[in-house]
Amino acid sequence: KPVAWGYEGDIGPCNWHKYFPKAGGKRQSPIDIDTSATQYDGSFKPLRIHYDSHMCSSLTNNGHTFCMSVNSDQCNLSGGPLEDKYRLLQFHCHWGSDDTKGSEHTVDGHQYAAELHLVHWNTDKFKSADEAIEKNQGIAVLTAFIKAGKEHRGWNHVLSHFKDIKKVQGTSTVNEDFNPKCLLPENQTDYWTYEGSLTTPPCHESVRFIIFKEVVEVSSEQLAQFRSLCVCSSRKRDTGEDEHLVDNFRPIQPLNGRVVKASFQ
Numbered sequence: 001k002p003v004a005w006g007y008e009g010d011i012g013p014c015n016w017h018k019y020f021p022k023a024g025g026k027r028q029s030p031i032d033i034d035t036s037a038t039q040y041d042g043s044f045k046p047l048r049i050h051y052d053s054h055m056c057s058s059l060t061n062n063g064h065t066f067c068m069s070v071n072s073d074q075c076n077l078s079g080g081p082l083e084d085k086y087r088l089l090q091f092h093c094h095w096g097s098d099d100t101k102g103s104e105h106t107v108d109g110h111q112y113a114a115e116l117h118l119v120h121w122n123t124d125k126f127k128s129a130d131e132a133i134e135k136n137q138g139i140a141v142l143t144a145f146i147k148a149g150k151e152h153r154g155w156n157h158v159l160s161h162f163k164d165i166k167k168v169q170g171t172s173t174v175n176e177d178f179n180p181k182c183l184l185p186e187n188q189t190d191y192w193t194y195e196g197s198l199t200t201p202p203c204h205e206s207v208r209f210i211i212f213k214e215v216v217e218v219s220s221e222q223l224a225q226f227r228s229l230c231v232c233s234s235r236k237r238d239t240g241e242d243e244h245l246v247d248n249f250r251p252i253q254p255l256n257g258r259v260v261k262a263s264f265q
């Protein structure tokens with residue numbers, strides 16, 4: 001029986017390690033990026049992000065976030081700090097109950113309104129995502145910070161399906177021409193990178209994070225649509241209100257001597 005976990009109370013992040021021992025490990029994520037302590041690495045080759053848009057994917061509310069799973073073997077990532085080729089598995093976000101919080105990583109202590117994770121698995125070293133997800137160098141997560149600002153047209157292709165996934169385990173098939181590359185910032189040469197973990201249980205220490213410096217803008221109304229998703233399918237007994245899926249970000253974890261590399265000076 002899968003162990004229930006969440007972001008508050010007894011099943012919250014402070015207790016994850018009791019059922020998911022990796023959560024108490026030495027290379028956990030997210031972290032604060034102290035820009036005065038990052039180290040420029042001039043050896044990185046250009047990042048190669050090749051996504052096609054002819055892939056049909058499905059959008060699900062898994063009770064912790066929305067997840068767009070991608071089943072195209074044409075969406076690949078390589079270069080930068082990566083030694084191998086990685087394939088896009090899914091993307092999702094983390095957000096808060098208002099625009100002042102929501103990202104998992106922070107930069108010099110600043111928390112953004114949301115954070116996009118594009119999760120890729122190492123197809124050179126492993127035969128499946130399920131195998132790669134628990135192995136060192138198995139996963140690469142392209143990460144973009146999100147702040148409230150002007151509307152983002154690309155995000156509307158995802159948000160237009162949210163009415164179908166309001167409830168947990170809701171799922172919707174996305175067939176239109178949508179290329180997740182449109183969700184990334186323009187500047188894809190400036191990023192920070194370090195070795196960490198999945199930020200949700202089982203918190204495997206298998207992740208290379210690649211975090212773009214440029215922040216993506218979406219409108220406050222679009223951020224509000226993230227918060228429209230529900231956690232539990234049943235109405236809350238007392239208030240009769242649905243419980244919304246908010247503050248699904250893990251607190252900052254100890255750096256434990258890790259160095260965050262920068263692709264830029």
Ligand SMILES: Cc1ccnc(S(N)(=O)=O)n1
Nearest residue numbers: 117119141197198199200
């Ligand atoms: C696929 C997956 C599972 C758990 N956590 C993550 S995350 N938040 O580190 O990207 N991704």
Ligand SMILES: [Zn+2]
Nearest residue numbers: 092094117199
């Ligand atoms: Zn994530």
